[in-house]
Amino acid sequence: MKPFVSKQEAAQQVRVARHRAGMSWAQIAEQLGVDKEWSTAALLGSHPMTAEQAHVVQELLDLDDSTAEALQMQPYRTAITEDVVSDPTVYRFHEALMVYGPAIKELIHEEFGDGIMSAINFQMSVRRREHPGGDRVVVTFDGKFLDYQW
Amino acid sequence: MKPFVSKQEAAQQVRVARHRAGMSWAQIAEQLGVDKEWSTAALLGSHPMTAEQAHVVQELLDLDDSTAEALQMQPYRTAITEDVVSDPTVYRFHEALMVYGPAIKELIHEEFGDGIMSAINFQMSVRRREHPGGDRVVVTFDGKFLDYQW
Amino acid sequence: MKPFVSKQEAAQQVRVARHRAGMSWAQIAEQLGVDKEWSTAALLGSHPMTAEQAHVVQELLDLDDSTAEALQMQPYRTAITEDVVSDPTVYRFHEALMVYGPAIKELIHEEFGDGIMSAINFQMSVRRREHPGGDRVVVTFDGKFLDYQW
Amino acid sequence: MKPFVSKQEAAQQVRVARHRAGMSWAQIAEQLGVDKEWSTAALLGSHPMTAEQAHVVQELLDLDDSTAEALQMQPYRTAITEDVVSDPTVYRFHEALMVYGPAIKELIHEEFGDGIMSAINFQMSVRRREHPGGDRVVVTFDGKFLDYQW
Amino acid sequence: MKPFVSKQEAAQQVRVARHRAGMSWAQIAEQLGVDKEWSTAALLGSHPMTAEQAHVVQELLDLDDSTAEALQMQPYRTAITEDVVSDPTVYRFHEALMVYGPAIKELIHEEFGDGIMSAINFQMSVRRREHPGGDRVVVTFDGKFLDYQW
Amino acid sequence: MKPFVSKQEAAQQVRVARHRAGMSWAQIAEQLGVDKEWSTAALLGSHPMTAEQAHVVQELLDLDDSTAEALQMQPYRTAITEDVVSDPTVYRFHEALMVYGPAIKELIHEEFGDGIMSAINFQMSVRRREHPGGDRVVVTFDGKFLDYQW
Amino acid sequence: MKPFVSKQEAAQQVRVARHRAGMSWAQIAEQLGVDKEWSTAALLGSHPMTAEQAHVVQELLDLDDSTAEALQMQPYRTAITEDVVSDPTVYRFHEALMVYGPAIKELIHEEFGDGIMSAINFQMSVRRREHPGGDRVVVTFDGKFLDYQW
Amino acid sequence: MKPFVSKQEAAQQVRVARHRAGMSWAQIAEQLGVDKEWSTAALLGSHPMTAEQAHVVQELLDLDDSTAEALQMQPYRTAITEDVVSDPTVYRFHEALMVYGPAIKELIHEEFGDGIMSAINFQMSVRRREHPGGDRVVVTFDGKFLDYQW
Amino acid sequence: MKPFVSKQEAAQQVRVARHRAGMSWAQIAEQLGVDKEWSTAALLGSHPMTAEQAHVVQELLDLDDSTAEALQMQPYRTAITEDVVSDPTVYRFHEALMVYGPAIKELIHEEFGDGIMSAINFQMSVRRREHPGGDRVVVTFDGKFLDYQW
Amino acid sequence: MKPFVSKQEAAQQVRVARHRAGMSWAQIAEQLGVDKEWSTAALLGSHPMTAEQAHVVQELLDLDDSTAEALQMQPYRTAITEDVVSDPTVYRFHEALMVYGPAIKELIHEEFGDGIMSAINFQMSVRRREHPGGDRVVVTFDGKFLDYQW
Structure with missing residues (x-):
């Protein structure tokens, strides 16, 4: 069977390849014609891309075929590990939810x-x-409000 | 020593007292002259209130003296327990951070x-x-951006 | 301030009171005119009841006023603790999700x-x-299918 | 000793191979003559397959011998890790059990x-x-009801 | 509402009351006409007793009404907490499962x-x-063998 | 240094090799002249084997030298991971300990x-x-009873 | 039913009562005629005392009857919680086991x-x-060496 | 960059190499001229060795250069993982601390x-x-007693 | 037995009593003639006070006898729970250790x-x-440097 | 795609390379013209380096290109794992925070x-x-004081 990579490995490759290519996340999004928030999340493994989108990124960042394939796979959307939670840039959002979560709920x-x-x-x-x-x-x-409907 | 209550107990009393009084969180905020987001968080224990603010709320919601005192104490801002995290209304925000946290960071x-x-x-x-x-x-x-400065 | 009870305490009181009254969960639901699944969940703390519903149950099960009040409060829907998860009757559902969860997802x-x-x-x-x-x-x-919509 | 793969690795290979083959889970089940729920679970590692079943799938999806062998091994049925639990599609079932588990038990x-x-x-x-x-x-x-019998 | 106790509290009371009464677990079982293993488990909260059984024990051990009531309630069978697991007498069974569990499975x-x-x-x-x-x-x-039947 | 494998890796190899050889655990035990419970546990890493025993198994199952060597090493007897605990066949024993552990202790x-x-x-x-x-x-x-002796 | 206390509560009472009485642990042991290590462990809940021993301590430290009773109950020997582990005086022993445990085993x-x-x-x-x-x-x-004997 | 191994990998290699060489830990210590407790701990990664010590062991056990280098690196002294804690030979020491830790502290x-x-x-x-x-x-x-000195 | 309070309860009482008395931690330290860092830690349960020190604080803050007694008890120095760790003011120190801990060690x-x-x-x-x-x-x-000395 | 290494792998390589080169962390910092605390943290993965800084270190320590590249990547600042926390040299800082954290906060x-x-x-x-x-x-x-500003 031909080799393949996981979406987590693909995300690591995208981060390095973007660094090497000197492109911004916004520039990639522009090439894809989508919001930079969506495409960055997709490239880091949180949304599946179409074959066309994956191909565009493969060209832009000089990715392997297996990486482009991984970008199209249906994800398990569980990108944040404990390591990610404790990164200071991400943690501040968790802290805000800790401090303000009950108020948001009310x-x-x-x-x-x-x-x-x-x-x-x-x-x-x-x-x-x-x-x-x-x-x-x-x-x-x-996000859309959803009310409890039995 | 006169009895006292913790900020967590005070928050539970505020929730019930508000229900009994039939007031909205927004109405309480209006009486205090502050944002409803801030006052709701403060009443649930995430910010200390001034004596004046605590007195206003005590009158509005018919709270005990010990509850009004608790609202003025310096908090440990750790209102979200595991129970709160898994409440569906709060959890969706954690899920959004899980799915989009790495993209937000980038x-x-x-x-x-x-x-x-x-x-x-x-x-x-x-x-x-x-x-x-x-x-x-x-x-x-x-929130204000803070850059790493040594 | 008048005493109050948490929804968790109310759920414990409902379980004992139902045992004492010798009523079935289905009979309570019939009196309320709702599905037995919904009313049982609500009585155990997972849905807020209207004042009318709470009053019906209070009469049926001879509950205290504070219990009837608790049934109307907006819940934190976090009724299952680790203890509940490991009860054999509940655990089999978690086991089924463990064994079949990835297949359900696909x-x-x-x-x-x-x-x-x-x-x-x-x-x-x-x-x-x-x-x-x-x-x-x-x-x-x-449950209604919700597709990812950006 | 000839190389072998774990059932977890086999499951990853099946997911990619199915994507490459462009077959649906239902089509694979039809070829096997079994329920799609059973075969999908088995292919993801939750049930052992017979040698014949594994051979059919090997042909359909162009799998390695070691993968076909892994599909026949007796599983440890522990396919759901914390990562799988928190995937939104799977998590909603856990949330439903959290909210409705005690009612289901009663x-x-x-x-x-x-x-x-x-x-x-x-x-x-x-x-x-x-x-x-x-x-x-x-x-x-x-599932069959089993009553406690000493 | 009349006071009530949880099955956990009832178990604590039974342990102390048995000590005070100077009766053995086997003697209680004999009075109940059941296996000592079943009755001891039931008295510690793992099986519901009938009203008659609870009454017999109440008389033998001089228990409160609320304790006798608790013995009849449907249990959450989750009597072992982390504290119980690490008690040396109980732990050796967990260790045996750790050392021999995979062999038992095979x-x-x-x-x-x-x-x-x-x-x-x-x-x-x-x-x-x-x-x-x-x-x-x-x-x-x-225990009865149960084979996987779809 | 010549390559070596851990006892965990050796256990995985034994499971696959036994499957390939079509031998039962009982047949292996018979060749070794020991209880099938002991030999299965030893082959899965919970007891060290003698060089002679390891050699017999190597012949029977066509194992590598490094695997036969691993079978002789003094084990860390920690074969059950969380994954093993939650396998349904193993879990039922943990559940029985949860339900009956306090009774066993008494x-x-x-x-x-x-x-x-x-x-x-x-x-x-x-x-x-x-x-x-x-x-x-x-x-x-x-197991032998051991009483607390200071 | 007469009130009773847990062994954990009894241990807290013993600590305070000893402080008030100004007696050393060694002096208590001397009155009991046992090693100070054994009696201190027993008074903190790790060994059951005889009625005579409990009576001697009750007199020495002016304890309640329910505390003296608790000292005689069969313990769950699980006195160390996470809190106790992290106390610096206790933690150093855990650290020594962490650093030297594998060497002790070899x-x-x-x-x-x-x-x-x-x-x-x-x-x-x-x-x-x-x-x-x-x-x-x-x-x-x-401690006595015990070898693995099947 | 030349390859290197971690201290954990080096410890695994030392264990196998000692088994192959048929030397005891005490014999290695004797060759090093140090206590067997110290050298065993050092060889398992808990103390850095000098270049001379590492060279002696390399000769005795026929270790690779990278293993000898790893023995000299400053350790993170965190050799005991959860797996090691639950090994019966090591666990008894943790159990003794659990049962006697509070007494040791007093x-x-x-x-x-x-x-x-x-x-x-x-x-x-x-x-x-x-x-x-x-x-x-x-x-x-x-160990030396250290008193709290501000 | 006369009532007593734990050091944790005493710490909560001190925090409220100080708020009521309108005194600063520094003023309390001045009355005690010690560093404010030491006395604040002691009043929150991390160091035992002498009877004289406890008496001074009892007078200043109008504490109960049982609180003054608790301040003199030998502590378990485990004042930080998970709740305290996640308070933003305390968490930043943990974050600094997370980011800079390995550098500090080197x-x-x-x-x-x-x-x-x-x-x-x-x-x-x-x-x-x-x-x-x-x-x-x-x-x-x-803190004093301590080198590893066997 | 050209190979790359993670910042964690790069940190391990830097530690070994520094040992082989016989340079101190302070000497590296001097060559970079920055504080030794900053450069050590950066080399261990907690701060991104500029291309120039990475090049200087590559020359000094004879690092691979992929390691020099990794030093420039934006980090997830989560260098301390549980293993690092429990290293005695690092743990003492966590202990100090445990004992003194509440006092620092006050x-x-x-x-x-x-x-x-x-x-x-x-x-x-x-x-x-x-x-x-x-x-x-x-x-x-x-660190700069930041006050809560809504």
Whole structure:
């Protein structure tokens, strides 16, 4: 059987290949014609790509065939290990959920009733907000409200 | 020594007292003159209140003195236990971080360089976005970028 | 402040009170006019009841006011602790997920594409299926398919 | 000694080989003459196959001899790791058990007495139920009731 | 509502009450007319007793009504916590499973085929075997074989 | 240095080699002249074999020299990982200990006083007991009683 | 039923009562006529005391009847929780086992063959060894060797 | 870069090489002119060796250059994994600490005041003590007392 | 027996009592004539106080006798639970250790050789360092070097 | 695709290469013109290096190209695993945080108000302090204070 790589290995290869190619995640997204948030997540293993999308990236980053194949496989969306959680850049989001999670829950129920924000019918964005006291990172979670329906 | 309650117990009392009083979290915030996100988090134990703020809430919700005192104490900001994490309304945010955390990290570094979004110089909001396919929950995390400085 | 009980304590009281009253879960559901699966879950803390529903149950089972109040509170839906997971009657479902979870995932993706079964727009049922080799427990999970939509 | 592969490695090879062959899980099951739920689970390592079944699949998917051999080995049925549990498609089932597990337990005892649903004398199915509000995933667990007998 | 106790609390009370009454577990079993293994497990919370059985024990050990009630409740069979596992008398059985578990599995499959020993249609015994080199503890696990049947 | 394999790797090789050779565990034990329970445990890494025993098995199963060497090494007796514990065939024994462990402890103390069953001066057996309601698996743990002696 | 306390609660009471009485652990042992290591362990819950021993301690430390009763109960010997492990005075022993455990294992096997040091037929001592560079703590573990006997 | 091995890999190689060479740990220690406890620990990765010591062992056991190099590297002294802890020969020491740890702590404080036994300025020994009832393993921990000094 | 409180409960009472009394930790330290770092740690349960010190604090903060007694008890120094670790103010120190721990280890070995910084013969300080870009928190750990001595 | 190594593998190679080259961490830092604390952390994977810095180190330590490349990659700053935490040299810092963490928190809040020490705008140092009773390790954490700002 021809060799193959896992999506986790493919993600590691993409990170190194992007570094070597000197391309930004935004430039890759532009070539794919999709949001940079979606394509970065997909390249790191959280969404399956179409064969066409995988081929575009293979060309841009000079990836192996097995890597391009892995990008098309249906993922197990479990990219964050304990190691990733404790990275300071990622951890601050977990800390914010720890500090504000119960308040978010109460305010969702107050505004929408008993239910949840979908993480499937969902998109997120990462933006810069300029500010005289220092520019700010603004990350938005935007998902459809789903109410408990028996 | 006069009896006292922990911030966790105070939070449980606030939840029940609000239910009994029939007030919304937004109405409490309005009486306090602060964002509903901040006051809800504070009432659930994540921020210390001033004596004046605690007194206003005590009147609104008919709380005991020991509860009003607890609201003023400096918190250990560790409100989310494993139980809270697995509540479906809260869990979806953890799932979103699991699926998109590595992408958020890459895009923050691409836009800002090596550093983090502060969770201290920070605010969040919970809003409704109307949508023909079903209204959406929009939660925004907005924190100052801090770059690694030796 | 008047005393109150948590939803977990209320669930323990409901279990004992039902035993004392000699009523079945199905009879309670009939009095409430809802599915027995929903009402049993609600009485054990997984769904909030309306004031009317809580009052009906309070009368049927001779519950305290604080218990009836607890049944109406918005839950943290985290009723299963490690202790519950390892109870043999519950564990067999976890074992079935362990043995068949990856197959379920593949077959959902094959039939529906990339997405999930909702656990919110969802209902389940517990039925008996008569069988000459011994009657069978049939538990059905029935949730709306949600596809990943960016 | 000739090389061999574990059932976990065989499962990874089957997933990739099926993708390359462009066959559905249902088509493989049809060739084997068994339920698609059983064969998918077996191919992912949860049931041992006969030599004949393994040979059929080897031909269909162009597998190595060592992979076909692994499919026949007696499994340790522990296919779900923490990574699999947290995949959103699989997690929703765990969430449903968390929310409804105690109710399932009470209703099994009410209908059948003290005992369990067997996960050994057991079958499950994954079906689509058409619905005007969006089609639904219906997963059925069907196991023989076993009562506690000393 | 009248007070009640959990099965765990009842088990603690039974242990102390038996000590105070100076009765052996075997004597209690004899009064109940059942195996000492079953009754000891039941009194420690692992099986529900009938009202009659609970009444007999209540008389023998001078238990409260709430304790006698708890003995009749349907259990969550999760009596062993981490604390119990590490007690040396209990731990040796876990160690034996650690050292011999894989061999037990192979030998069950060799003798019976693919399946399990039931822990539900099951009984165990604890006996003394006299031996010149020191008497021996003999614990027997005896459960019906269940083969995987789809 | 000549290559070597761990006892865990040797155990995996033995399992595959036995499958290829079409021999039963009992036949191997017969060739070795020991109990099948002991030899199976030893071949899976839980007891060191003598050079003679290892040589017999090497011949029977066509093992590499490094595998035969590994069978003779002093083991770390830690063959059961979390994966092994959750295999249904092995798990039922853990469940039986969970349900009956406290009763076993009480009955050992009642019969023997304060002490333990040795897991070192110990043997176990796996037998079939024919039964009209379905044959039964009987596993016996038989260890010397050791009392606490200061 | 008369109130009772657990062995853990009894241990807490003994620690405070000894502090109040101003007695040393050695003095208590002397009154009991046993090694101070044994009696201190027993008073902290690791060994059952006879009624006579418990009475002597009750008099010395002015303990309640329920505490004296608890000292006589058969223990679950699981006195060390995670909290105790991480206490610096206790942790150093765990660290020594971490650093030297594999060497201890090799040297026991070299000297005695395949087997263990009993922790049941066992005694330990805590002594001071005077030393010009600072006095030393000498803790000795002394247990009967048990060899693996099938 | 020339290949290298970790101290863990080196320890595995040393164990096999010693078995092949038929030397005892005590003989190796004698050649090195150090205590067998120290050298065994060092060879298993818990202490760095000098180049001279590593060279002596390389000659005795016919080790590769990379193994001899690894023996000289500064260790992370974390040789005991969960697997090692649960090996019966090692576990008995953990059990003894579990049962006697609180007593050891009280007796150290009683004899020495508030402080600890050093695990750095420390040595241990493993000896045989002949005994008519069966020879005994005597393991001594001997470390300098360090008192809390601000 | 007269009531008593644990050191953990005493620490909670001290925190509330200090808040009520409006005194700073530094003022308490001044009254005790010790470093504020030491006295704050002692009042939170990490060091035993003398009877005189406990009496001074009892007067200053109007504490109960049982609280003053608890301050004198020998502690288990395990004040940080998981909750405390994840508090953002405390967590940053754990993060710093995560990021810089291996570098600290290398630099200690380079400067001092093989050994450790004592956490017993140890003091720490918390200071403000004024800085035009924002004042800085400076926490210093200062412990005696201990080299590995066999 | 050309081979690459992870930052963890690069760190292992740097440790061995430095040992082979006989250079100190301080000498490497001097060649780079940066603090030894920063460069050691960077070489062990906690900070990205510039291409120039990586090149200098490659020359000094004779590293492979892939290692030099890895040093420039953006890190996940999660260098400390459980293994690293329990190394005695690193563990003492965790112990100090365990014993003194709550006091540090109180004193930061007393001096600065509600907020944290930044671990991003941060530097640390490792120094020797000569002392007649034995030289001391002094580790200083120095980070900007950040107050909670909504």
